Amino acid sequence: MKINRIHSWENLTVDDAKAIQEKLADKIILTGELKQVELIAGADMAFSPDGIAYAVVVILTFPKFEVVKIYRGKEAVRFPYIPGYLSFREAPLLLKLFAQVENTPDVVMLDGQGISHPRKLGLASHIGLFLEIPTIGVAKSKLVGEYNPPGVEKGQWSWLTYHNEKIGIVLRTRTNVRPVFISPGNMISLESARRWTLKCAPKYRIPEPTRIADRLVAEFKKSDV
DNA sequence: GCGACAG
DNA sequence: ATCTTGTCGC
Numbered sequence: 001m002k003i004n005r006i007h008s009w010e011n012l013t014v015d016d017a018k019a020i021q022e023k024l025a026d027k028i029i030l031t032g033e034l035k036q037v038e039l040i041a042g043a044d045m046a047f048s049p050d051g052i053a054y055a056v057v058v059i060l061t062f063p064k065f066e067v068v069k070i071y072r073g074k075e076a077v078r079f080p081y082i083p084g085y086l087s088f089r090e091a092p093l094l095l096k097l098f099a100q101v102e103n104t105p106d107v108v109m110l111d112g113q114g115i116s117h118p119r120k121l122g123l124a125s126h127i128g129l130f131l132e133i134p135t136i137g138v139a140k141s142k143l144v145g146e147y148n149p150p151g152v153e154k155g156q157w158s159w160l161t162y163h164n165e166k167i168g169i170v171l172r173t174r175t176n177v178r179p180v181f182i183s184p185g186n187m188i189s190l191e192s193a194r195r196w197t198l199k200c201a202p203k204y205r206i207p208e209p210t211r212i213a214d215r216l217v218a219e220f221k222k223s224d225v
Numbered sequence: 226g227c228g229a230c231a232g
Numbered sequence: 233a234t235c236t237t238g239t240c241g242c
Contacts, residue, residue, distance in 0.1 A: 046234090049234070083229085089232080111232070113231050122231065139231050141231065142231080176242080
């Protein structure tokens with residue numbers, strides 16, 4: 001699929017990264033309802049102690065979640081992990097893989113925040129601007145915001161707010177299991193992001209797209225000797 | 226200064 | 233994220 005090169009990822013300082021986030025946040029579209037989803041993509045990364053980053057983008061069918069294609073890639077780490085700047089560490093390699101994707105998915109699910117971010121531009125939102133297709137951020141813990149714990153039953157949820165504004169949803173994808181933090185990446189509404197995330201989590205806490213991608217990068221990294 | 230802090 | 237065995241609970 002074609003990628004929009006909004007900006008370069010080369011030689012960026014944290015201040016450069018911050019300026020980029022502040023500038024791009026205004027371009028995020030928070031409307032859009034996913035109608036028919038036939039293909040969905042999941043992506044995730046893993047890192048080795050010696051500074052190698054591994055990434056996997058997997059294309060799945062919906063609603064059976066059958067693997068259609070797997071894209072793998074690795075490179076030397078180019079940016080440290082700094083809360084609030086995850087995309088500058090993970091997006092470059094993931095975008096290289098998305099550039100190789102033949103069958104463009106209807107939506108992409110990423111392991112991290114969407115607009116639930118200090119400057120409203122988490123990994124899912126940032127990548128969403130490059131891909132120009134709907135993206136959803138599914139994080140295992142929160143980065144910013146306040147919320148009341150949702151009911152313990154699967155499907156129950158509560159708002160994640162920040163600066164008195166709804167920026168995400170705390171969703172229980174499994175009964176009596178810690179909730180996940182959902183937020184729109186780009187080109188999708190909060191409501192649609194919540195509904196589709198739940199549809200993608202028929203059995204486990206982590207929705208299938210990112211769960212399968214996680215499993216695939218783990219074995220990719222492990223097999224790399 | 227103190228606490229929080231995606232992966 | 234990564235280093236790591238067994239173990240408690242649904």
